[in-house]
Amino acid sequence: MKRNHFLQGMALALCAVAAPAAFAQTYPSKPIRLVVPFPAAGATDLFARTLSQKMGEKLGTTIVIDNKPGAGGAIGSDLAAKAPADGYTLLLATTSTHSIGPAINPRLPYDTVRDFTPIAHVGDAPSIMLVPNTSPAKTVREWIDFAKKNPGKLNYASSGNGTIVQLTAELFKSQAGVFVTHIPYKGTALAIPDLISGKVDVLFDSLPTGMPHVRDGRLRALGVTSLKRSALAPDLPAIADTLPGFESNTWFGLYGPKGLPPELVARVNTAANQALADPDVRDKLSRLGIEPTTSTPSQLATMVAQDAAKWKKIITDRKITGD
Amino acid sequence: MDLITNLSIGFNAAFTLQNLIYCFVGCLLGTLIGVLPGIGPVATIAMLLPATYALPPVAALIMLAGIYYGSQYGGSTTAILVNLPGESSSVVTVIDGHQMAKQGRAGPALAAAGLGSFFAGCFGTLILAAFAPPLTELAFKFGPAEYFSLMILGLIGAVVLASGSLLKAISMIVLGLLIGLVGTDVNSGVARFSFDIPELTDGIGFIVIAMGVFGYGEIIANLSRPEEERQVFTAKVEGLWPTRDDFKHMLPAVLRGTALGSSLGILPGGGALLSAFAAYTLEKKMKLKPGEIAFGKGNIRGVAGPEAANNAGAQTSFIPLLTLGIPPNPVMALMVGAMTIHNIQPGPQVMTSNPELFWGLIASMWIGNAMLIVLNLPLIGIWIKLLSIPYRWLFPAIVLFCAIGVYSTNNNVFDIWMVAIFGVVGYTFIKLGCEPAPLLLGLILGPMMEENLRRALLLSRGDWSVFVTRPISLGLLVAAVLLLVIVLLPSVKSKREEAFVED
Numbered sequence: 001m002k003r004n005h006f007l008q009g010m011a012l013a014l015c016a017v018a019a020p021a022a023f024a025q026t027y028p029s030k031p032i033r034l035v036v037p038f039p040a041a042g043a044t045d046l047f048a049r050t051l052s053q054k055m056g057e058k059l060g061t062t063i064v065i066d067n068k069p070g071a072g073g074a075i076g077s078d079l080a081a082k083a084p085a086d087g088y089t090l091l092l093a094t095t096s097t098h099s100i101g102p103a104i105n106p107r108l109p110y111d112t113v114r115d116f117t118p119i120a121h122v123g124d125a126p127s128i129m130l131v132p133n134t135s136p137a138k139t140v141r142e143w144i145d146f147a148k149k150n151p152g153k154l155n156y157a158s159s160g161n162g163t164i165v166q167l168t169a170e171l172f173k174s175q176a177g178v179f180v181t182h183i184p185y186k187g188t189a190l191a192i193p194d195l196i197s198g199k200v201d202v203l204f205d206s207l208p209t210g211m212p213h214v215r216d217g218r219l220r221a222l223g224v225t226s227l228k229r230s231a232l233a234p235d236l237p238a239i240a241d242t243l244p245g246f247e248s249n250t251w252f253g254l255y256g257p258k259g260l261p262p263e264l265v266a267r268v269n270t271a272a273n274q275a276l277a278d279p280d281v282r283d284k285l286s287r288l289g290i291e292p293t294t295s296t297p298s299q300l301a302t303m304v305a306q307d308a309a310k311w312k313k314i315i316t317d318r319k320i321t322g323d
Numbered sequence: 324m325d326l327i328t329n330l331s332i333g334f335n336a337a338f339t340l341q342n343l344i345y346c347f348v349g350c351l352l353g354t355l356i357g358v359l360p361g362i363g364p365v366a367t368i369a370m371l372l373p374a375t376y377a378l379p380p381v382a383a384l385i386m387l388a389g390i391y392y393g394s395q396y397g398g399s400t401t402a403i404l405v406n407l408p409g410e411s412s413s414v415v416t417v418i419d420g421h422q423m424a425k426q427g428r429a430g431p432a433l434a435a436a437g438l439g440s441f442f443a444g445c446f447g448t449l450i451l452a453a454f455a456p457p458l459t460e461l462a463f464k465f466g467p468a469e470y471f472s473l474m475i476l477g478l479i480g481a482v483v484l485a486s487g488s489l490l491k492a493i494s495m496i497v498l499g500l501l502i503g504l505v506g507t508d509v510n511s512g513v514a515r516f517s518f519d520i521p522e523l524t525d526g527i528g529f530i531v532i533a534m535g536v537f538g539y540g541e542i543i544a545n546l547s548r549p550e551e552e553r554q555v556f557t558a559k560v561e562g563l564w565p566t567r568d569d570f571k572h573m574l575p576a577v578l579r580g581t582a583l584g585s586s587l588g589i590l591p592g593g594g595a596l597l598s599a600f601a602a603y604t605l606e607k608k609m610k611l612k613p614g615e616i617a618f619g620k621g622n623i624r625g626v627a628g629p630e631a632a633n634n635a636g637a638q639t640s641f642i643p644l645l646t647l648g649i650p651p652n653p654v655m656a657l658m659v660g661a662m663t664i665h666n667i668q669p670g671p672q673v674m675t676s677n678p679e680l681f682w683g684l685i686a687s688m689w690i691g692n693a694m695l696i697v698l699n700l701p702l703i704g705i706w707i708k709l710l711s712i713p714y715r716w717l718f719p720a721i722v723l724f725c726a727i728g729v730y731s732t733n734n735n736v737f738d739i740w741m742v743a744i745f746g747v748v749g750y751t752f753i754k755l756g757c758e759p760a761p762l763l764l765g766l767i768l769g770p771m772m773e774e775n776l777r778r779a780l781l782l783s784r785g786d787w788s789v790f791v792t793r794p795i796s797l798g799l800l801v802a803a804v805l806l807l808v809i810v811l812l813p814s815v816k817s818k819r820e821e822a823f824v825e826d
Contacts, residue, residue, distance in 0.1 A: 040657075040660065046660070067733075069525075071522065074524075075522065155782060161512030182781075184778075186774065189659075193463055194466060320512075
């Protein structure tokens, strides 16, 4: 038996060298490594762990999460970009690695378009606009009026220069035509006490971090940053209702290194879409504040190109520089 | 009566066979990694996080919490016997604890650490249970200005804490501040001193420096000495029980350490490490009783105070996590992750939405502390066996564990090279007679201080008076000035130099 398996394996290996199409049929024959360019237990990591289990079942293999955090996701992305294009190293990319990263850091060791093969857009996490419960504003419109009446007096908190949290606020400022001072923190968790006590006046934060404080009555949520009302927070109006076209999501996308065979991309794409249709996965993701999305590889590429262009414009217009 | 009802919910949840087993496993693992130098609770919890996915949430959190406070116990054993901090918060325990071991008083030192930890652990748990909701209100009084002033006080405290030359102590703090500057500036996003190495844009990790300077540096120094001079004092552990005199000195130190640790644990950035440093400073500031051994020479208060403080701090640092969902230190940040894995959003609602989890966790800490005192005092022999392995076997293991531990935090080989470099740096410090503890404090406080200073000034639109017009901030600055004046007073200064004559 053993010998038989060995011979079979040899034969398959030979086939793989001879014909790439046959290779795609045998894929995957060993565990797949999914590089998560952020630390364990963060939102991206939890997403990866939820998705990878079901996706692995659909592909008939195990997907191993490999956390490679550092430099805003650049270290893990670089690793995935330079891995062999055999489908055994994939990357869970986000807004910060592929939309904002290239605009804020011109010295990235990889090109987000040229060095990757897009596979699937797997999820979107909208943010919510949070104000202290002592704020006079009850709606987005009221808050804009409040900011216009107090030019230069209000502050917004962010998780640092060049992060999605800051850029969302800058997008809001530019569309609403208000001036609010930027107060950076190392992560939004550290900014929340100052927001609750009213030292800062507004923060755009993810649903899981913000909502508990809203339910507890310490903070008030004025709107959600997705283009339309979100199923994750059905009571909140979209900010776009007041500022037409306003949209800011943290997206999650599966990528492979450049030159991934199309048959292989299709297999992974199908597995991801199937996994995301699973009710259990959807339920877990909704608790993480993430809306699952299904897509084709080219839809991911188009979405990221638009998103990157939007943030590049904000970064240039508002003179936000990383260096 | 609320407290009693709540605690009974908690004990009901914690006293199931399964939860007791996980509590024990956590405490045991915690002691083990605490004893082994190099592997700390951050690395262990990070490694075990995926494994808890399959457990029920209460059991998972009980076990992870057990690792954290268990490591506070275990860390002191290594600090006293091997002159290596088994865990970063036992850095100051090394100073007097190891001196005691050298004098053949390892037993009382271990007992002081164990009993002090036990008392503080129980007290910290009680504080957590009774005052969690009202104490969080205190955190809201602290804005950037208050934090900045608190850190000024902390840094001046660090100078006072340092033994030996004042010049060397200040140099080490400044060096720590400078190392802390490496990385991306939060305000402008500019990478400082990163030399275009992507790994350096996140700064140099605290674990990397602590392991390098304290772990590898110490190993190189040990290996450079002839065999017989090496300092593992395991054979001499006999007579575990402290003398009546020891108890008299210990008790007030434990009480002070517990009070200090309980309050510092609540503050963001606080927790076990800061509490231990602060308690040691406080003990050193107290007048020596006649006949008492000087600090740095094996004073039992220098063991009991910080050990009580780090345990109390470890316990109360759960308060901001459980009540606000704000992790005050890296371990708590991992606990946030653990809770999120189990679909529990850490925050003020945990107490009402998951009462069995909230109170079960608290009750389990009480049980865990009782388990730990058994693990660490009567069974101390087992842990000593672990350390009585000949140094030629022990040091490669320590090197390996440190390397694994540091790799597992970022899964990056770069960090291991950094530890190696800082090992050489640490060895140089030992050769130059520079104490590395103030460097760590500078490293932690420096970036936080800069951040809060700039934030306070951004909020005040550049008006410096904000530091003196806010009462808490003013109070802290006045305390800092007073402390500075005391150190610089000619009489204290000369006594201080007398006390720290190099041996």
